[in-house]
Amino acid sequence: MLDTIPHETDIVVGIPSFNNARTISHVVRAAVAGLQKYFPQFRAVIINSDGGSTDGTRETVLNTPAEDAGILFLPTPMFPLHRLSMPYHGIPGKGSAFRMIFGMARDMRARACVLLDADLRSVTPEWIDMLLRPVLFGRYDFVAPYYRRHKYDGTITNSIVYPLTRALYGKRVRQPIGGDFGVSIRLVERYLKRDDWETDVARYGIDIWMTTIALAEGYHVCQSFLGAKIHDAKDPGADLSAMLQQVVGSVFTLMREYGGVWQRVQGSEDVEMFGFRFEVGLEPVPVNVRRMLDHFEQACADLKDVWALALRRETLAEILKLRAPAAEGSAQFHLPDELWARTIYEFAHSSRERGVERGQLLRSLTPLYMARVASFVLETESVNSADVEEKIESLCRTFEELKPYLVQLWTGKSAAPAQAASPPEASKLEVKAHD
């Protein structure tokens, strides 16, 4: 339990935090036990990068006692395990916290870095093993998490980020914004060399930014099965539209940078996955479909002019047709996969075209996202996890089938928004290999 800064280390475990005194103790204990149990031969440092907590988070990190080595059958560590807790500077957000952790990992000449959310309730010592081992003993630079989640959990992931990232970069990373990652020092150095840390990356855009760079720049990426992901009930203190803007905005921003990469990609392929897979009991996630549909119905009246800046006439007309079933609260409300994929692609294209209005466009996506989630919930009310996964798989295939439409929009070989243009029919597009 030292708070001096070691000059060199092999492993850095980074825990970004902000007022997480209630849960961070468990995360630290799991990290300490994981390092002692699975990597006793390595020098390791746990770094807590804090955003100015006032509830004693930092003190908790430094004072949390380690698990009894006897109880956990831990081997005798060869090196002392250091713990550091310090505030980061810059834009408040998870990304800025990661930046400090990465900087320290590089300065300490670490070989690998593991990142864990501070409010995890389900983290175990095995997570450290699963996230580190592919980097330390395999050839991997980036280990993405693979969780078992409730069917209504991770809705931005399931409805936008996973299908879009998979269609763009051709790799099936199931939890691209999972939040818990293992990263090689080679990739850490690459992250630190970039100059876009002061953007949405500083906040909730960091996860997809890390994943996208790893995928687009050809780093070796794998996934590790971690079991259930259960967060603290405390909300992250943001509003949904800002969160959506930061996450989706980061995907769209990187699409500009890596246009030459994703335009060449066709279809998608599995990414290697490690770990013993098992079923877990999951906490049910309460959803209020009526509220989502009300939101969408109100937005159809208020935001149709804003949507017209992003969407083509046909797409907008199809979306506005859903207003009546939404207003009736009909269980038949259905936002088809093909329409949703087209909506996301057209927003991606417009957010590139309309620089100043980009933030507004992304925020106006919130009610549409709500409509999509409501549609998904209604479709899967009485469906089990496997079938839900099949639904998500089907959405991903639609995104991939419609990718030529995105390329067509992006390369400017079609009319501008709100002009008459014929979006492609999914059935007419050639479906490339889904291996």
Added chain:
Amino acid sequence: MIEALRLILRTTLDRLWEQAVNYLPSILASVIILAVAWLIAALMRFLVLRLFRGAAIDRFLRTSGLNSVTGGVFSLGATRLAAAVCFWGVLLVGVMTALSTLNSALIARLTEQAVMLLPKLVTAAIIVLGGLWLGQYLSRSALIWACNQRLPSAHNLAGLVRIAVVFLSVVVAADHLNFARGVFLSAFVICLAGIVLAISLSAGLGRHDMLNWLSRRESRPEETGREWSLWNHL
């Protein structure tokens, strides 16, 4: 009698002829200057149209959001606008030059005043244009925010924001031009005071309704148990 009448008529006609002879060259010169100015203006309009189409001006205006400055009332085509400004600018200079050839003191004074006023007019126009753009941008932001917060009358709120910003820009422009400064300032102060009074009254009279509405909003999650955490989205 007839002789006297003839004399008066002849004198008048002679004077008219003399004036016509005196002014005709100037008028002819004015007409020629106007014609040349029109030709130059048309040429400039043609060149600007060609030039702007080649450059990415329309794209710049689209990405900057300036093309939606008028909120869709009419489309602000950058190329057409720049061409029109060039055309009318050159024509205006031509008209002023043409008028100055008439050597009239009144026209000279008017021309001088116009020249003096021109920079102020341009500045005022920029202020109003900026106000229109800002009003449009902020009203749209307010609209999206209100809609995402699921506030009632999001459109009215957005309209209010837009009117306030545009009105403020008009007041600033009028003040810059020294045009009905007192009237605009008074109107602005009265409106501002009215808005503050309306907000105070509505906060006072409608607080019960507002509290009920807020408590209904807050209690909705209870219908389904615990709240859907934001983490569940990621």
